[in-house]
Structure formats: C-alpha cells, structure tokens
Amino acid sequence: MSIQQWIKNEVDSNDVVLFMKGTPTFPQCGFSGQVVQILDYVGVPYKGINVLEDDELRQGIKEFSQWPTIPQLYVKGEFVGGCDIVREMFQNQELQSHFAEKGIPTRQSA
Amino acid sequence: MSIRNLIEQRLREAFAPQSLEVIDESERHRGHGGWREGGETHFRIRMVANTLAGQSRVARHRAVNDCLKPAFDAGLHALAIEVRTPDERDPRGGGPASLS
Numbered sequence: 001m002s003i004q005q006w007i008k009n010e011v012d013s014n015d016v017v018l019f020m021k022g023t024p025t026f027p028q029c030g031f032s033g034q035v036v037q038i039l040d041y042v043g044v045p046y047k048g049i050n051v052l053e054d055d056e057l058r059q060g061i062k063e064f065s066q067w068p069t070i071p072q073l074y075v076k077g078e079f080v081g082g083c084d085i086v087r088e089m090f091q092n093q094e095l096q097s098h099f100a101e102k103g104i105p106t107r108q109s110a
Numbered sequence: 111m112s113i114r115n116l117i118e119q120r121l122r123e124a125f126a127p128q129s130l131e132v133i134d135e136s137e138r139h140r141g142h143g144g145w146r147e148g149g150e151t152h153f154r155i156r157m158v159a160n161t162l163a164g165q166s167r168v169a170r171h172r173a174v175n176d177c178l179k180p181a182f183d184a185g186l187h188a189l190a191i192e193v194r195t196p197d198e199r200d201p202r203g204g205g206p207a208s209l210s
Contacts, residue, residue: 021143029143031188052143068175068182069189084191085167091201 003060011074015104016046019061020071024048031083032071038090039073043107044099076102113150116181124177127159128196135190144187154190163195 001009011017016039022028024036024046039046051058051070062068065079073080075098080086089095099106111119118132133156136149145151155174162170170193178186194200 030139031190067172068179079168081168081171085171088167088201 003056004064007057007060007064010047010049012077014047015076015102016044016099017074018046018048018071019051019057019074020048021050021052023050028052029070031069034083035071035073035086038086038095042090042096042099044104075099075104113181113184113186114153116184117153117155117178117186120177120180121155121157121174124173125157125159125161127157127161129156129158131156139188146185151185151187152190153186153188154192156192158194158196160195162193163197 018024018032018035018039020027020029020032020035022032024040027033027036036048049057051061058070061070061072065072067079067082069082071083071086073082073086080098081089086095089098096106114132114134118130121127121130121132131154133154134149134152135154136145136152139145139152157174162173165173171191174191174193175182175189178189182189192201
C-alpha cells in the first residue's frame with residue numbers, strides 16, 4: 001500500500017482524524033496541542049496520528065491535502081483545516097455544528 | 111531577500127491587501143521543532159483584503175499557502191494565518207477594521 005492509499009484509508013475509516021506532531025496525550029507542537037485541546041473540549045472522539053513517527057507520512061500528508069503545514073483535521077474523509085481554521089470555527093460554534101451536521105456525537109451535544 | 115520580505119512582497123502582489131502585518135514569531139518557538147538559529151522559521155500574517163471575498167476559509171488559506179510556496183521552499187516552517195475582508199469583524203475584538 002502506498003502512503004497516499006494508507007492516508008486515504010485512515011481518513012475514510014475513521015470519522016475524525018487529526019494528523020499531528022506528537023500524540024493527543026503528548027503533543028510536540030503548540031499548534032497541534034491547540035487542536036487537541038479544542039477537540040477534547042468539544043468532546044468528540046478522534047484518532048490522532050503522529051506524523052513525527054514516519055518521514056514518509058510527514059511528507060505524504062502534505063501532498064495528500066496539498067496543504068503545507070501540520071496539524072490537519074479530517075472529518076468523514078474531508079479536510080477541514082489546520083490550527084487557525086479549527087480555532088476560528090470553534091470560536092464561532094461552526095466546528096460544533098459541523099460535527100452535528102456530519103452526525104458525529106459530541107459531549108456538548110449529548 | 112529575507113523570508114519576511116519575500117512573504118510581504120508576494121502577499122502584496124497577489125492580494126493587494128488593505129492592511130498587512132507580517133510578524134516573525136520564531137523566537138517564541140526557540141528550541142521547538144523546525145526552529146533554527148537566526149529565526150525566520152515561524153511567522154504570523156494578519157491580512158485584510160477585499161480580494162478574499164466570497165472564498166471559504168480553506169480556500170483563503172490555500173491561496174495564501176500557494177502564494178507563499180517559495181517562502182516554504184526557502185525555509186519557512188510554520189505559518190499562522192489570520193485573514194479577513196474589510197467587512198468582516200476582527201475576531202480579536204473591536205469594530206470593523208480601519209483601513210491603512
């Protein structure tokens with residue numbers, strides 16, 4: 001399986017996927033850490049994938065989305081944005097609505 | 111040309127912004143991944159531009175990222191992007207932006 005196929009498979013088979021530096025319990029970059037905090041606050045289950053573990057993945061994810069930076073959030077196979085976009089959406093309640101529209105339960109909506 | 115000047119020049123040419131701030135935040139990331147001696151690795155841009163009207167957030171960020179590809183190629187590591195049109199509220203508070 002190529003790295004592109006592997007990434008595609010991950011974002012298709014998990015509702016919410018965050019490609020990040022470090023892990024949700026130990027982010028190794030402030031931008032990744034901000035998105036982790038937001039997702040945890042919203043209370044949505046997600047899969048964190050550490051791009052620092054694999055150089056091919058770290059480059060591959062940038063090509064997959066044609067997006068030059070990490071973190072990258074995917075919901076139902078769709079690229080949502082990086083740290084700034086996720087934070088803006090969260091502040092405007094758009095992130096919470098986005099999860100609701102996609103049928104993904106969050107603690108706040110429960 | 112410094113990366114800061116490269117960023118500023120390319121953004122001005124591509125978006126004809128009403129206001130633009132290019133802030134080098136590299137020092138705040140000293141010792142973190144991607145940081146290197148001399149700075150110019152971590153930047154924040156604050157841009158107000160009419161030319162962004164009618165585009166989604168992702169489209170705007172993509173347009174900025176694409177425009178700044180030469181800066182990424184030259185060593186830019188992290189880019190925080192705050193962009194809006196003059197009609198949109200400044201999320202950092204205050205009223206509509208004053209035009210510079």
